[in-house]
Amino acid sequence: MTGPRPQNGPGRRPAGAGTVTLMRLAFLLCLILLWALAAATVPRGMIPSPAATVEAARRLLSEGRLQGALGQSLITYGTGLGAAILVGIPLGALMGMVRLFGRTVDVFVFALAATPRVAFIPLIIVLLGLGIEAKAMIVFLGAVMPIILNTYAGVQARDEELIEMARSTGASATRIQIHVVLPGALPFLVVGLRLGATIGLINTVVAELYTAVSGLGGLLALYGNTFRMAEYFVIVLALAAIGVIVTESLRLLEGRLSRWRLPGRP
Amino acid sequence: MTGPRPQNGPGRRPAGAGTVTLMRLAFLLCLILLWALAAATVPRGMIPSPAATVEAARRLLSEGRLQGALGQSLITYGTGLGAAILVGIPLGALMGMVRLFGRTVDVFVFALAATPRVAFIPLIIVLLGLGIEAKAMIVFLGAVMPIILNTYAGVQARDEELIEMARSTGASATRIQIHVVLPGALPFLVVGLRLGATIGLINTVVAELYTAVSGLGGLLALYGNTFRMAEYFVIVLALAAIGVIVTESLRLLEGRLSRWRLPGRP
Amino acid sequence: EPFRLIISDLETPLVPNSVVDLALANGYFERAGVEVELVRVQQTPMAMAALQAGEGEMANVSTDALLQMVARGTSDLRAVMSPNKSLPFLIAARPDITDPAQLEGRSFGIGRLGSLDHSLSAKVLAAKGVDMDRMDLVPLGQPAVRAQALLAGQVDATTMSIGTWSAMPDRDSVSILVGMDDYFAAAPVTTKVNVVTTQVLGSRRAEVEAVIEALVLASRDFQDPDLWVERMVVARPDVAREDLMVLAEAYRNSWSVDGGLTREELKVTTEWMYGTEDFQGLRPVRLEEWTDFGPLETVLRKLGPAEG
Amino acid sequence: MTHVRLEQVSLAFGQGTDRMPALERVSLSLRRNEVVVVLGPSGCGKTTLLRLVAGLLPPDEGRVSVDDRPPRPGADAAMVFQSFRLIPWKSARENVAFALPHLPRAEARARADAYLDLVGLSRFAKSWPAQLSGGMRQRLALARALAAEPGILLMDEPFASLDAQSRELMQIELMRLMERRPATVLFVTHSVDEALIMADRILLMSPRPGRVVEELEVPFPRPRWEGDIRALPLYAELRRHLWDRLRDMVLNDPGSDFHGRR
Amino acid sequence: MTHVRLEQVSLAFGQGTDRMPALERVSLSLRRNEVVVVLGPSGCGKTTLLRLVAGLLPPDEGRVSVDDRPPRPGADAAMVFQSFRLIPWKSARENVAFALPHLPRAEARARADAYLDLVGLSRFAKSWPAQLSGGMRQRLALARALAAEPGILLMDEPFASLDAQSRELMQIELMRLMERRPATVLFVTHSVDEALIMADRILLMSPRPGRVVEELEVPFPRPRWEGDIRALPLYAELRRHLWDRLRDMVLNDPGSDFHGRR
């Protein structure tokens, strides 16, 4: 660990965005090399070579298969994640603000969070069928947990002195929530959303495997069962890419809302 | 939402532990009633009645099957979660302290977090086999993500003024980490551990399904495939109970370390 | 060190594949002079990965998966026998559907488009004069999920294994449209085989032969429905004796009394599989690339042909 | 004409054996538009007193009332907090406007700008608190409380971080404002001079547990910023008296942190 | 004999068009064990100056040196921060002991207790910062800096939140301590009186951007706590002079927040 460096400094910029991009590319290159090495050594084509994977991606794209599956998956994912955000943030905030309510339900949330989502699948099929509702529900169940729990923790970690100040101005509970508590909980919210977004993506695949098979999850099953590992890797990489896009756009949002933390932090 | 109430108050106790227990019991009762209702209405025994579930639990316990499976699962779970904690906290802290390192690797962590764990299973089997190593690895991969990301966010949200103060006393980077940064990130760490613990448990089941079948996950698959729903529910409830025990013991830890946040917070 | 046999049954199954568990429970392997340990995994892909990772010496896998791998370049796997070549499949439907012809325009649950159960069902239904393309096909993945969807009324009919069917609760509310016999008649293919790596075949050939011997002997014994039921009652106390007796009758001719591996059947199997969607564009494979009759022939020479 | 009244108010912090009384049987009443200054040693309960009047803290015993009703936070009073309590993610202007929830947006903004100007922060309206110096932060907290134009102003050492000249300027601005728009003011200070300049009446508080041990009318004419009241003989006399009383309390009261020091 | 030296130091905050100079070409040098007081209007860069000397901030231009080397945080100086900066999850005693990383545990604890006693907080050694009043928190921050027994003491309005009597007591305790264990002191205050009592030399700073506009030797004999230097005619004269200079700067310097106010 290098020590923390001087900060809030006079016009000193943090490690430039350029350096970061460069380092990321270098790291990516290392990963690809490692992958190529693994492909060469692991027996019997369990790991396809990077070249074969690129070739497979080209093929899938030109056939239009990837796009179609991607579209299906994104609808499921977007619906489930959207619902998780709309439910998770207010619920977590409510749990944090109303202590008795929070303490009453939180164990049940923990219990639910610890229960494998597959365990609910029979129930979900009975209640919601096999369509988008059922799939979105599975995504929702996965994504909502980190969002609730992180919001809950963020609201609990609020600055009581600031809240007392806000009360002294006659601000309503809602105004205090919106202007003081939630902005203060922003770093928690962002991790919650990040985790929710990644878990939601994983659950999209699970949902597509366990209810009517479709989308990227369906392709994953197809290529996995028929041992087409290059195609399989293309799907895995596509999933990773979606995850990166969503989480990186959260970074932009966070950056905009955190300008008050002066630049120059290491 | 009820408004925040007066706090840091004179000897005023928060809603007593007794009230919380009572409310939890009431809530639990509601859930059980709902369950009984669902069992009575949902067609063809897809949901077992509470009574049948209790009966199944008694049977499984007297056969010793539950205990045996539980033991196997707990070993996998403990190993994987332990490793996730030992790796996740230092790695997250390092990413938060060394900005360039953090910004370089974080996208890759997001990408990994968004990739379904099942996608790695063939690889894990080839590299680690079907035994405890492979299972613990799957648990580790799931649990480590929220721990890394929450620690990372907690360290990034550190109080720069306190750190400047610490530097002015000549404290080393390690001393600053231990005395200032990590205690300040505690609320983040605790959510990270909570989520890691629950996801780790889910992944224990996944691991037991996808490598050599064993433990609670094995029983879940067995009873699910053969529609023994009462037994199935017993396993699901056992998993939920483990989740609650682990997350509640984290609450005790957090309570001890947060006494400086004066009592009387709502 | 024990000889590890990887299977994808979580407990003694209700199909002829039960010989593996029964042989172990009843000392057949010991008598053949080999110490066997069962490694249970959930599905064929895991069994394949485990075999390649050296987590077992022999694996019971589906033939289409093996062919896929061989066609894609794997060269060191050999099928040496099949303890359960028959097809314990059936098509079940909601009670108001009693004739396959009624299925047109209805929803039908399959594993996935192009999967083995899909191709087989298409073939079976075609034999009954029903065109599957005129149905609303719903890919549902796992067999248990297909059964759940049927029970929940989310699909009108689906294929399932006899094992799944016999475990289903409330079976009376489901009608059987196509039974097991029809299945095997329509598609006489060997769906599952036991494979070993060429390396194991070289270094532990005697044990491979002993395992085959034990399984063949067990199959010959359990041909007798009464014996099978008697042993199954012990292995599966949760299944009613009457159900077992019905199953035993149904399996009467499905036991691998001669090892379950014949050139003709495998040839038919290969040809049939290459006609399905999953295999389109794949390189044809020769029998020698993925089977080795040597060990089985040795065993049969020693034991002689099955009586009757 | 009583605006704010405390009757036999007691309050302790902590629980069980840690329980420590902060205020003991404090009674006082403020007339409408009176400026009352509280003087007392460090840790004697001045801040606690202000929080009680603001309605932010309920008393353990006794009664606090504003216009004969329990105080409602925000409705009756505005407070300048000793530790400023600025919202870090809001600009200076937004921090002031936050205290004006009842005004329409544009009006709140205009009002905020007017009070930022009063405290000399016009140029920093868009700055975040982290970009301001200690004194500038305190002036921002001051602007926020003044902008609410409350009936009661509770000020907890509002000028402690200002240099002597800015402090004097701010004292004058505050007195001028109170002429234009009178309010009842409860003002905590550590400066005897500031107390004498600002107060209609001075309350002296004793150390732990806080009690009001003396009340003192300050009879200087207003406006006080014209002509130098410091030159009056009465000023020197009152100053001496307050100084001696406080000194005696800090050194000889057993509740004082410096009891027995010499 | 120069201990601390700043040569033509300039520093600006912010980036691009927001960039605003805080200090401009500031030069000064402190002799070993000299007490130098900085006086200047709010926001003129006093805190920034202290951070530079502590080595917490590198200058944009110019050079800062302690014993002819760049300052190393913690090794040369200890600082009393204007906003206290206590660690909320450590007790008062632990907060002080945190500043003593080089001492063995038991010794650090003993040292912490000694300095807690000096600032009158013995009874609160186990309290968390949230349980302390504003003035008590400031005294805790003071104890932490003093306990380090540094060669250079950087004090940013260390007594601003104390009542007049406690403030006087603390001034005397500090001067006594400096007799026993001398150190170079750079002391920021807003009180002209405090400056005259504490200083060997006074630096006057102008508002934005901060420059040193006047240096003043303060020739009163030491120890100053015996006998009343305020009674000396020179005291009144210096006080008047400083007051007028500061007043002029606050009202007439275009960089001042109160430029043109009257």
Ligand SMILES: Nc1ncnc2c1ncn2[C@@H]1O[C@H](COP(=O)(O)OP(=O)(O)OP(=O)(O)O)[C@@H](O)[C@H]1O
């Ligand atoms: N939340 C709290 N928990 C425990 N004790 C507290 C709390 N708040 C204040 N106290 C104690 O109450 C007493 C009075 O505190 P208060 O802040 O009112 O003092 P004060 O007169 O404002 O002092 P100062 O001039 O130093 O700001 C102090 O002894 C303090 O230690």
Ligand SMILES: Nc1ncnc2c1ncn2[C@@H]1O[C@H](COP(=O)(O)OP(=O)(O)OP(=O)(O)O)[C@@H](O)[C@H]1O
């Ligand atoms: N982190 C920062 N970012 C931007 N501007 C800053 C920052 N810190 C200080 N400034 C600006 O630098 C100038 C000097 O600030 P500094 O804190 O040194 O003043 P000061 O003399 O200590 O004032 P005060 O007496 O009010 O504490 C101020 O105008 C302030 O707005």
Ligand SMILES: [Mg+2]
């Ligand atoms: Mg106070």
Ligand SMILES: [Mg+2]
């Ligand atoms: Mg300052």
